[in-house]
Amino acid sequence: MYQEFAQVYDELMSEIDYKNWADYVSRIFLNGKREIKSVLEFGCGTGNITCNLAAKGFDMTAVDLSEGMLTIADEKADRMGIKNIQFYLGDMSNFQINQTFDAVISCCDSVNYLPSLEAVQSFLLCSYDCLESGGLLVFDMNTVSKYKKVIMDNTYVYDLDDIYCVWENEPHFENNEMHFNITFFDKNEDGTYNRHEETQVQYFYTIEDIHLCLKNIGFQNMKYYNFGTFLAGSNEGDRIQIVAEKK
Known part of the structure; x- marks a missing residue:
């Protein structure tokens, strides 16, 4: 999946400020109940946010469905001398690992690639199972x-x-x-x-769709921000940042 596109992805997306994006995610972590040290990332792509968070000292486990994307991400981490990342080939809606994390993240509208609310709910359930008690789920979506x-x-x-x-x-x-x-x-x-x-x-999914899925699975303290801020977001914005906590 995305084998050829992986080779040109970074050049086409060069206008995205991944360092600032990772800074925003790390600020969200500060609002959680528990200290965030270990992070599971779904849809890591070519590892831009992964490497930025790892450079801040987070222990990263990064998952993507594209082997081509993962190859580039691994090479990037190696060039940067970053050792605290483990990469896995896997599907964000059914990934299983014998480990739990302080936070689960998914960035760059990866959730918008899930083809149904059932798939979204599977991703959320998978994330819930991978979280420690009090851990945070952090992901963003493009709005309708x-x-x-x-x-x-x-x-x-x-x-x-x-x-x-x-x-x-x-x-x-x-x-x-x-x-x-x-x-x-x-x-x-x-x-x-x-x-x-x-x-x-x-x-396309609405905030209401996502909120119901999160609630059904058992997440609590759900927050919906206008992306890049801590102001309340809505379906009328461009991108929503979603944060939820495992009990």
Whole structure:
């Protein structure tokens, strides 16, 4: 999954301030009941937030469904000399490990890739089982409003040094879905290009949907922030930061 796309992901997402994102997550940790030392991350991708949190001293266990993404993440951690990360290939909705953690996180709208509320609930249950008592679940989501008012049916073109990419958004609002049709060309040493095509799908969920799932599983003290702040978030914002606590 995402084998070819993994090779160009970091260049296409270079505008994202992952250090600041990791700082925000670590500030959220300070509001929990227990001290956060061990962190399980679902949907770690190429390890940008993983490495930033590990550099702060957190013991990271990072999981992703894409072997290609994990390979790049592991190489990145090695280049940075970071040793306190364990990487695993796995599905965030059914991952099992004989260990519990002070916090479980999922960043960069990974939860929006889960195709149904049943899959979301499976992810939340998996996270609950992996948490220590008093541990925090921290994840973010793109809102329905963002898909309908910002992402819409826009097309983006990235013309970088060694990569040319056309990214087309294809809404399927009747099914609460957004399809991303990605065509990209990466440059060979001889000046020729390789063409790749990939479609990714994200799914829309409301705060009310997520709150009911969290409540059904047994989480408590749920909070919904406008992303990047500690102000109350809503379905009308672009991204919601969700925090919940295991009893």
